[in-house]
Amino acid sequence: MxxxxxxxxxxxxxETWTPKIITELNGQQVKLAKLKGEFVWHNHEHEDELFYVVKGELILRFRESGTNEQTEVILKPGEMIVVPAGVDHKPIAHEECHVMLIEPAGIKHTGDVQHELTKDKLDWI
Amino acid sequence: MxxxxxxxxxxxxxETWTPKIITELNGQQVKLAKLKGEFVWHNHEHEDELFYVVKGELILRFRESGTNEQTEVILKPGEMIVVPAGVDHKPIAHEECHVMLIEPAGIKHTGDVQHELTKDKLDWI
Known part of the structure:
Protein backbone atom coordinates (compact mmCIF):
# COMPACT_ATOMS: atom_id res chain seq x y z
CA MET A 1 0.00 0.00 0.00
CA GLU A 15 5.91 6.81 -25.66
CA THR A 16 2.64 8.34 -26.72
CA TRP A 17 -0.69 6.45 -27.03
CA THR A 18 0.59 3.72 -24.71
CA PRO A 19 -1.30 3.88 -21.40
CA LYS A 20 0.63 2.68 -18.33
CA ILE A 21 -1.25 1.16 -15.41
CA ILE A 22 -0.46 2.76 -12.04
CA THR A 23 -3.03 1.22 -9.71
CA GLU A 24 -6.36 -0.58 -9.60
CA LEU A 25 -9.45 -0.67 -7.42
CA ASN A 26 -12.71 -2.57 -7.56
CA GLY A 27 -11.91 -3.97 -11.00
CA GLN A 28 -11.04 -0.57 -12.48
CA GLN A 29 -7.56 0.49 -13.47
CA VAL A 30 -6.02 3.94 -13.25
CA LYS A 31 -3.65 4.63 -16.16
CA LEU A 32 -1.41 7.45 -17.30
CA ALA A 33 -0.86 8.27 -20.96
CA LYS A 34 1.00 10.81 -23.05
CA LEU A 35 -0.91 11.80 -26.16
CA LYS A 36 0.25 13.63 -29.25
CA GLY A 37 -1.44 13.72 -32.64
CA GLU A 38 -4.69 11.99 -33.57
CA PHE A 39 -5.88 8.67 -32.21
CA VAL A 40 -8.20 6.29 -34.04
CA TRP A 41 -12.03 6.46 -33.84
CA HIS A 42 -13.28 3.76 -31.50
CA ASN A 43 -15.71 2.94 -28.73
CA HIS A 44 -15.93 0.55 -25.81
CA GLU A 45 -19.16 -1.39 -26.12
CA HIS A 46 -19.69 -2.07 -22.42
CA GLU A 47 -17.26 0.20 -20.58
CA ASP A 48 -17.38 3.83 -19.54
CA GLU A 49 -14.04 5.63 -19.70
CA LEU A 50 -12.87 8.64 -17.70
CA PHE A 51 -10.33 11.13 -19.11
CA TYR A 52 -8.69 13.60 -16.71
CA VAL A 53 -6.17 16.06 -18.14
CA VAL A 54 -3.04 16.67 -16.08
CA LYS A 55 -1.04 18.74 -18.60
CA GLY A 56 -1.71 20.22 -22.03
CA GLU A 57 -4.97 20.21 -23.93
CA LEU A 58 -7.06 17.26 -25.09
CA ILE A 59 -9.68 17.45 -27.80
CA LEU A 60 -12.23 14.66 -27.62
CA ARG A 61 -14.32 14.37 -30.75
CA PHE A 62 -17.59 12.42 -30.63
CA ARG A 63 -19.86 11.15 -33.36
CA GLU A 64 -23.38 9.81 -33.36
CA SER A 65 -23.38 6.15 -34.24
CA GLY A 66 -24.20 5.67 -37.93
CA THR A 67 -24.04 9.36 -38.81
CA ASN A 68 -21.34 11.86 -39.57
CA GLU A 69 -22.51 14.38 -37.00
CA GLN A 70 -19.60 15.31 -34.79
CA THR A 71 -19.19 17.36 -31.65
CA GLU A 72 -16.08 18.04 -29.63
CA VAL A 73 -15.02 18.93 -26.12
CA ILE A 74 -11.71 20.55 -25.20
CA LEU A 75 -10.26 19.53 -21.85
CA LYS A 76 -7.58 21.52 -20.02
CA PRO A 77 -5.61 20.61 -16.88
CA GLY A 78 -7.95 19.87 -13.98
CA GLU A 79 -10.83 18.95 -16.29
CA MET A 80 -12.38 15.52 -16.82
CA ILE A 81 -15.11 13.81 -18.77
CA VAL A 82 -16.69 10.37 -18.72
CA VAL A 83 -17.27 8.87 -22.16
CA PRO A 84 -20.20 6.48 -21.74
CA ALA A 85 -20.04 2.93 -23.08
CA GLY A 86 -20.79 2.68 -26.78
CA VAL A 87 -20.01 6.29 -27.68
CA ASP A 88 -17.63 6.72 -30.63
CA HIS A 89 -14.75 8.98 -29.69
CA LYS A 90 -11.45 10.15 -31.10
CA PRO A 91 -8.80 11.79 -28.88
CA ILE A 92 -6.65 14.51 -30.47
CA ALA A 93 -3.75 16.44 -28.95
CA HIS A 94 -2.03 19.08 -31.08
CA GLU A 95 0.76 19.38 -28.50
CA GLU A 96 1.81 16.68 -26.04
CA CYS A 97 -0.89 16.15 -23.47
CA HIS A 98 -0.75 14.10 -20.26
CA VAL A 99 -3.89 12.33 -19.10
CA MET A 100 -5.10 10.04 -16.35
CA LEU A 101 -7.60 7.39 -17.47
CA ILE A 102 -9.96 5.27 -15.41
CA GLU A 103 -11.57 2.24 -17.01
CA PRO A 104 -12.20 -1.44 -16.29
CA ALA A 105 -9.21 -3.78 -16.15
CA GLY A 106 -8.66 -5.62 -19.42
CA ILE A 107 -10.20 -3.01 -21.70
CA LYS A 108 -8.54 -2.40 -25.11
CA HIS A 109 -7.66 1.26 -25.60
CA THR A 110 -8.70 1.10 -29.26
CA GLY A 111 -11.95 -0.71 -28.42
CA ASP A 112 -12.90 -3.26 -31.07
CA VAL A 113 -10.74 -1.51 -33.66
CA GLN A 114 -7.53 -3.40 -34.44
CA HIS A 115 -5.00 -0.73 -35.35
CA GLU A 116 -1.25 -0.26 -35.44
CA LEU A 117 -1.65 1.70 -32.20
CA THR A 118 -3.42 -1.21 -30.46
CA LYS A 119 -1.41 -2.65 -27.56
CA ASP A 120 -2.37 -6.16 -26.53
CA LYS A 121 -0.87 -5.86 -23.09
CA LEU A 122 -0.29 -2.74 -21.06
CA ASP A 123 2.61 -2.33 -18.66
CA TRP A 124 2.44 -1.39 -15.00
CA ILE A 125 4.79 1.35 -13.89
CA MET B 1 -21.77 14.33 -21.59
CA GLU B 15 -18.51 21.84 4.35
CA THR B 16 -15.75 19.48 5.40
CA TRP B 17 -16.08 15.67 5.59
CA THR B 18 -19.05 15.74 3.21
CA PRO B 19 -18.04 14.20 -0.12
CA LYS B 20 -19.89 15.50 -3.19
CA ILE B 21 -20.43 13.25 -6.19
CA ILE B 22 -19.25 14.73 -9.49
CA THR B 23 -19.54 11.80 -11.91
CA GLU B 24 -19.76 8.03 -12.13
CA LEU B 25 -18.50 5.26 -14.37
CA ASN B 26 -18.86 1.50 -14.32
CA GLY B 27 -20.54 1.54 -10.90
CA GLN B 28 -17.84 3.71 -9.34
CA GLN B 29 -18.35 7.30 -8.25
CA VAL B 30 -15.86 10.15 -8.35
CA LYS B 31 -16.28 12.50 -5.39
CA LEU B 32 -14.69 15.69 -4.13
CA ALA B 33 -14.25 16.44 -0.44
CA LYS B 34 -12.76 19.13 1.75
CA LEU B 35 -11.11 17.73 4.85
CA LYS B 36 -9.99 19.47 8.02
CA GLY B 37 -9.27 17.89 11.38
CA GLU B 38 -9.48 14.19 12.21
CA PHE B 39 -11.96 11.75 10.75
CA VAL B 40 -13.18 8.59 12.45
CA TRP B 41 -11.41 5.21 12.21
CA HIS B 42 -13.30 3.00 9.77
CA ASN B 43 -12.96 0.53 6.95
CA HIS B 44 -15.00 -0.59 3.96
CA GLU B 45 -15.41 -4.36 4.15
CA HIS B 46 -15.74 -5.01 0.43
CA GLU B 47 -14.67 -1.82 -1.32
CA ASP B 48 -11.30 -0.37 -2.26
CA GLU B 49 -11.09 3.42 -2.00
CA LEU B 50 -8.80 5.78 -3.90
CA PHE B 51 -7.63 9.09 -2.36
CA TYR B 52 -6.05 11.69 -4.67
CA VAL B 53 -4.90 14.97 -3.14
CA VAL B 54 -5.62 18.12 -5.14
CA LYS B 55 -4.63 20.73 -2.53
CA GLY B 56 -3.06 20.65 0.94
CA GLU B 57 -1.73 17.65 2.78
CA LEU B 58 -3.55 14.48 3.82
CA ILE B 59 -2.33 12.11 6.50
CA LEU B 60 -3.77 8.62 6.20
CA ARG B 61 -3.23 6.52 9.27
CA PHE B 62 -3.62 2.74 9.05
CA ARG B 63 -3.85 0.06 11.70
CA GLU B 64 -3.60 -3.68 11.61
CA SER B 65 -6.94 -5.25 12.39
CA GLY B 66 -7.09 -6.30 16.04
CA THR B 67 -3.84 -4.62 17.03
CA ASN B 68 -2.72 -1.14 17.91
CA GLU B 69 0.11 -1.07 15.38
CA GLN B 70 -0.23 2.01 13.25
CA THR B 71 1.52 3.33 10.18
CA GLU B 72 0.86 6.50 8.23
CA VAL B 73 1.28 7.94 4.77
CA ILE B 74 1.39 11.64 3.95
CA LEU B 75 -0.09 12.61 0.59
CA LYS B 76 0.63 15.92 -1.13
CA PRO B 77 -0.98 17.41 -4.26
CA GLY B 78 -0.62 15.07 -7.23
CA GLU B 79 -0.27 12.00 -4.99
CA MET B 80 -2.74 9.16 -4.58
CA ILE B 81 -3.19 5.89 -2.73
CA VAL B 82 -5.65 3.01 -2.90
CA VAL B 83 -6.83 1.77 0.50
CA PRO B 84 -7.76 -1.89 -0.04
CA ALA B 85 -11.06 -3.25 1.22
CA GLY B 86 -11.04 -4.14 4.90
CA VAL B 87 -8.11 -1.95 5.91
CA ASP B 88 -8.77 0.31 8.91
CA HIS B 89 -7.92 3.90 8.07
CA LYS B 90 -8.26 7.36 9.58
CA PRO B 91 -7.85 10.50 7.44
CA ILE B 92 -6.32 13.55 9.14
CA ALA B 93 -5.75 17.04 7.72
CA HIS B 94 -4.12 19.65 9.94
CA GLU B 95 -4.97 22.37 7.41
CA GLU B 96 -7.83 22.26 4.91
CA CYS B 97 -7.13 19.65 2.27
CA HIS B 98 -8.98 19.00 -1.00
CA VAL B 99 -9.25 15.43 -2.24
CA MET B 100 -10.77 13.45 -5.06
CA LEU B 101 -12.14 10.05 -4.07
CA ILE B 102 -13.04 7.07 -6.22
CA GLU B 103 -15.14 4.29 -4.73
CA PRO B 104 -18.21 2.20 -5.55
CA ALA B 105 -21.58 3.94 -5.72
CA GLY B 106 -23.53 3.57 -2.48
CA ILE B 107 -20.55 3.21 -0.16
CA LYS B 108 -20.77 4.88 3.28
CA HIS B 109 -17.80 7.18 3.91
CA THR B 110 -17.60 6.08 7.55
CA GLY B 111 -17.85 2.39 6.59
CA ASP B 112 -19.82 0.41 9.17
CA VAL B 113 -19.19 3.05 11.83
CA GLN B 114 -22.26 5.13 12.60
CA HIS B 115 -20.92 8.53 13.64
CA GLU B 116 -22.08 12.12 13.82
CA LEU B 117 -20.05 12.67 10.62
CA THR B 118 -21.92 9.89 8.77
CA LYS B 119 -24.01 11.17 5.87
CA ASP B 120 -26.79 8.87 4.72
CA LYS B 121 -27.09 10.44 1.33
CA LEU B 122 -24.47 12.34 -0.62
CA ASP B 123 -25.28 15.20 -2.96
CA TRP B 124 -24.30 15.53 -6.60
CA ILE B 125 -22.78 18.85 -7.59
Missing part, protein backbone atom coordinates in the same frame (compact mmCIF):
# COMPACT_ATOMS: atom_id res chain seq x y z
CA UNK A 2 2.33 2.70 -1.31
CA UNK A 3 1.48 6.20 -2.37
CA UNK A 4 1.79 7.11 -6.03
CA UNK A 5 3.21 10.42 -7.23
CA UNK A 6 1.68 11.20 -10.62
CA UNK A 7 4.41 13.57 -11.72
CA UNK A 8 7.14 11.01 -10.96
CA UNK A 9 5.22 8.33 -12.85
CA UNK A 10 4.99 10.51 -15.96
CA UNK A 11 8.80 10.79 -15.94
CA UNK A 12 9.07 7.00 -16.30
CA UNK A 13 8.01 6.78 -19.94
CA UNK A 14 8.09 8.73 -23.18
CA UNK B 2 -20.31 17.54 -20.17
CA UNK B 3 -16.79 18.20 -19.04
CA UNK B 4 -16.15 18.76 -15.34
CA UNK B 5 -13.78 21.40 -14.03
CA UNK B 6 -12.47 20.24 -10.64
CA UNK B 7 -11.50 23.69 -9.44
CA UNK B 8 -14.96 25.11 -10.21
CA UNK B 9 -16.61 22.19 -8.43
CA UNK B 10 -14.58 22.82 -5.27
CA UNK B 11 -15.93 26.39 -5.22
CA UNK B 12 -19.49 25.04 -4.94
CA UNK B 13 -19.31 23.88 -1.33
CA UNK B 14 -17.62 24.69 1.96
Missing amino acids: DKINISNKFKMFE | DKINISNKFKMFE
